[in-house]
Amino acid sequence: MISPIWREAARQTLPVLFGYLPLGAAFGIVAIEVGIPWYAAAAMSLIIYAGAGQFLATTLLAAGAGLTEVAVATMMLNSRHIFYGLSLLKRFQGAGWRKPYMIFALTDETYSLLTSQTTYSHALGFRISLLNQLWWISGTLIGIAVGSAQLFNSQGIEFALTALFIVLTLEQAKRLKQALPFIIALVTGLSAVLLLPERHLLLGAIGSASLLLLVHYRYRQRRENHHAV
Amino acid sequence: MLSDPVWQLILVCALATFATRILPFVALSKQADHPLILHLGRYLPPAVMLILVIYALRDFSPLTAGWQLNMGDNGLPLILASLLVAGMHVWRHNALLSIVLGTVAYMVMVQLGWSV
Structure with a gap:
């Protein structure tokens, strides 16, 4: 029996699932191809958890970049997250033990879903954050396991993320007027x-x-x- | 394990990413009720959302290099599927329906080589 709050989180993150599975799989495939061990690729999706950031990391790894260069490049690429945090300072107040994880897991897609809630609760927000990362890790593992061999023709499925952003923009416009x-x-x-x-x-x-x-x-x-x- | 360069790089990358995410919460934790922060909390998310749409559509080009209609994945399918999503959403207000229909339409168009 799945509780209503988990079901609601799953429903809201379904478009992210459609986007994160193929993108996570693409990351897994690229990581294996540049020679990163599978467990290291999986660990990246677990502890870095940033789409473009992880692709950048594989490129830098393959190029044998220095650690300072890696730190600077990663921060440059992800510095838009600073502005995400600015607009969530108030909303994340009182999130308690969930707060460190919700800050860690603040991707573009999670930020979009969290700021689009009409009635926000930390319990639901936390589950949305958690499920999104679960979809990302699942995609990575699929990419590692399947490699470039295609299970089914999923070409174009990542459009789900574009569609999600379009829908959320319309929702924000309706609310803000x-x-x-x-x-x-x-x-x-x-x-x-x-x-x-x-x-x-x-x-x-x-x-x-x-x-x-x-x-x-x-x-x-x-x-x-x-x-x- | 930490002497392995692969793990060092992963760790640095993880810390750098987390740093950009946690910075405002650490630097401005006392300012959450400042009117400027509330102002940004109100107006920044809708602006970011539309910027993400523009970013996702950045490669759109209606014509190919040879002045033909572009039926590839950054051509008409991209804009038609986007309009379908927006239209469905204004009409039915069902987020999942708009997203699934738009995505299926896009996949069909790019996979079957849609033609007029």
Whole structure:
């Protein structure tokens, strides 16, 4: 008998399952191909748990990169997570023993699901985080076991993550009923696609969106002070 | 085990990743109720969500190098499936239905070599 809260977490993470299985499998296949032992590849999905970060790590491993280089490159690639944390400071308050794990497991997809809850509870949020990593590790193990041999033609299944982001954007728009953050995202997102190299794209867009929101905050505060006088 | 370069690299990578995730919680733990943090908590997630959509669609190109309609995985199937997801979601408000339909449509289009 599966409890309702686990069932709800499974239902919400199902699109992530569709995305993480093939992507995790792709990671497992690449890791084995560059000569990483299978248990080390599995350990990476367990203790690093960052999609692009793990692909970068395999490249650096294969290239024999130094540890400092690895640390700097990984932090550059993942620094958008700093902005994720900023917007979850309040929400994660009171999460207790679950909090360290939920911070550790904060991927793009988990962040998206956690910030899209209408009635947020730590119990559900924690299960969503946990299941997402379980899907990622399962995908990795499938990739390790199956290698490049295909079980079924899954080409295109990773579109599930794109679809998830589209749906969550619409949900956020319905809830917020304000155009501002979407205008900011269009401007920074499209500029980043046009101007920045692939590896700095997300950081550039999310970083400058945060900056614009800071400017907006300052502007609004100044106007309120002005009216108060 | 820790003298093995593979494990050293994995450990450094894990610590660096965790550092970027935990930094704001450590540096700003006392500021959770600051109006600026609340402002970001309200407006940043929707902005990030749309940025992730733009990022996922970044390789879209409607035409191939030879000025033909692009039916590959970064061509029309990508944009048609995205519109299907958005349309279904506005119409039925069923997240899972929109995602499954869109993904199946995309898979069929890229696997069967969809043509007009």
